[in-house]
Amino acid sequence: MTNATIAAAFEQIADLLEYQGGNVFRVRAYRNAARTVEGLVEPVASVRTDPERRLTDLDGIGADLAGKIETLLDTGRLPLLEKLEHEVPAVVFDLMRVPGLGPKKVKALVDALGIASLADLETACQDGKVRGIKGFGAKTEASILDNLAFARDPERARLLWEEAEQIARGLIDWLRECPETVRAEAAGSLRRGRETVGDLDILVESGDPVPVMQRLVDWPETDEVLLRGETKTSVRGPRGLRIDLRVVAQESFGAALQYFTGSKEHNVRLRTRARDRGLSINEYGVFRLADGGGGASGPSLAGETEPEVYEAVGLPWIPPELREGRDEIELASEGRLPQLVTLADIRGDLHMHTTATDGEDTLAEMVRAARARGLAYVAITDHGKRVTMAHGLDRTRLLRQWDAVDRLNESLAADGEPPIVVLKGIEVDILEKGGLDLPDEVLARADWVVASLHYGQNQPRDRITARIVEAIENPHVSVIGHPTGRLINRRPPYDVDIEAMIEAAARTGTFLEINANPWRLDLDDRHAAAAKAAGVKIVISTDAHSTRGLDVMRCGVLQARRAGLEKGDVANTRTLAGLQKLMKQ
Ligand SMILES: [Zn+2]
Ligand SMILES: [Zn+2]
Structure with a gap:
């Protein structure tokens, strides 16, 4: 049971309570708990097993929520969530997958038009019935139509690289206009040049994250704010695209760029290579492993630029397009990386x-x-x-x-x-x-x-x-x-x-x-x-x-x-x- 799964369960409870018109403070408590758990660097299970700490030490986690986390960890299930899932009509779950439709809007759709399926919703939008509901308009109606494909099949809703790149370019220009932004780059599958992109990972170097993250929230293309943390903000942008912005310090920018560019397979291999050399690589930098192979310790050995991160493990810089965890690390270590066509x-x-x-x-x-x-x-x-x-x-x-x-x-x-x-x-x-x-x-x-x-x-x-x-x-x-x-x-x-x-x-x-x-x-x-x-x-x-x-x-x-x-x-x-x-x- 990962932090993300626990957070998702709490988010879902919050959504369903909100759909039912539940107490706003109760809804907010679940949302806060979801954010706390998702934002933890270590697995929440390790907090629980640590004799020095308690789950209730975590921000916004009281005795009741701590009990629910324990139930989830022990059984993988949560009776409250199952009860709510039973009470709420199945179509609500489908409708909430449409980007931009939260619990309140879904309730309005179901109550006003008796929407019972995504197909109903599509017809209602095409017939112009949705714009007439309070809180909706022609623009919302059009964006629901645009986003229906995503709700039907999230896999197929991955954007083409070129579409995602256009969105990223516009956003990066916008972020660069923020005086607190030193550098802004796209990482993730976009940077690796994958054929399709599922979400955008944007990195900004800044000594002052708050205004940079506010700048993303204020971006005219931001449809919905999904998460606001201290150094990370997630929003839903154009075409339902999820955008994760992370703001990092100068000394970590290269390490973060490397880390969030991926792929996962590439990074696993790179970390293995680091470990063999008594080093540890993470999104903050390259560190010497403590004796006995425990955690990282001491000052960062590298991290400001990507080439120095690779250099720290004895490799030349590897172009992002090759970072798929195939043979690129072997080729790099043998000095046989291809000179890629441009x-x-x-x-x-x-x-x-x-x-x-x-x-x-x-x-x-x-x-x-x-x-x-x-x-x-x-x-x-x-x-x-x-x-x-x-x-x-x-x-x-x-x-x-x-x-x-x-x-x-x-x-x-x-x-x-x-x-x-x-x-x-x-x-x-x-x-x-x-x-x-x-x-x-x-x-x-x-x-x-x-x-x-x-x-x-x-x-x-x-x-x-x-x-x-x-x-x-x-x-x-x-x-x-x-x-x-x-x-x-x-x-x-x-x-x-x-x-x-x-x-x-x-x-x-x-x-x-x-x-x-x-x-x-x-x-x-x-x-x-x-x-x-x-x-x-x-x-x-x-x-x-x-x-x-x-x-x-x-x-x-x-x-x-x-x-x-x-x-x-x-x-x-x-x-x-x-x-x-x-x-x-
Ligand atoms: Zn042709
Ligand atoms: Zn042809």
Whole structure:
């Protein structure tokens, strides 16, 4: 029974009492107790077993609450909570999972509209009935609709990295405007560049936590304050995202950044390494272990910066994207950490669409936007004709587009701006029955061919794999686009034998794509690492459908970094001549 579980039980009692219209002081007592328990550094069980102390020594814990903690510790259950859970209709628990709906609002919804399910709530919002209830309004109604997905499935409500990063950037700018803020950084899975982010961990260095934490509470995007402690404040921000802000002193900032960046697995291994050296690492710093291996003691040996924390255990600094507890500590200790590819290394973008199919911007607009982003070459890869939904190109329209590319290249060469070369490309469709939707004699005239599978995604593994391997073996195919077809949070990957795909790509010199679209990001980190190990070169492409879409390249680069890819592993870090030399044939 962890502190967090005990705290959650008390929070739930407080919620249910409040729902029932219980005594406000009693409700507050449970909330305070929850906060005390959650804020304890040591397990509450160890307070109980310590002969020198009592549970009632803890802030806000009287004899009654101390008894409840003991019951929870002994039995894992609490009769009061079970009684309340029995008395309150089940829908209340569902409704309270909607960010922004506390017990009082839930009660108002149930009383006024007889809401009996999340589906009822959705219908009532859509019909505009919720805004009419006292204490609600059109804005609350809209935010309930936005947040319903979260209540239905918290796992699926993890935000895409790019969405979370935008929220974090806005918040960090806001916190930096606070005069007491010295430094502010995001830690956690956001900093590690994970595909999705469940909550935000923000760290601020300051000698004066109170105004910094107040600044978070005052943030216009803060929906709900979940917890206020001495150095930690938690709120519910936009999209139901939980945000934990911790304010730390200068001497601990690096240690805290390391600690809260995680991952858990990485930190466990790092602590083991520290222990082997008679050291202890925590969020405050690096300490010498007391004799006999007990707790930490003495002054902190390191902690102001992250590199010095790693140095204290004999390691170079490890990039956050690699901190997943795989082999990074071993690689670091052997001096074999990869020099990860960076956004600045990328010279070309080899997958994008225009108004000729389902893009929003014209050929010329896309190319100028790419040039403005410093790229030296792009491939225009509109859809082949099979993708009828996108008005895919047949042979005639494709050849006409390539004529336009020729003319554009001439005018680009003549206009005195930094040079950019446009490659004649196509995103050819890997057909359900096998084969591609444009004939080889057309593909032979292309500079760059992306082959992607858009239809027949439910076929069995051997069929899908055979279609893709056949495309890889086509001498004109340069790269396989979005090789697993997944859409994060929306659609699982199709059932393809990735090893067979990688083996065929290695054998034929075909590239595999990391699609930088934040919904896609396939190949993922593990698969891209496997491709690298097999000697397959990766292409990171945006698959942009608008000029704005070109900006997601950084998401693809992040995925490549998580895979441990170096500049040399990524084909579009080469010059155009270098890329063409790498291509098959
Ligand atoms: Zn596609
Ligand atoms: Zn595409």
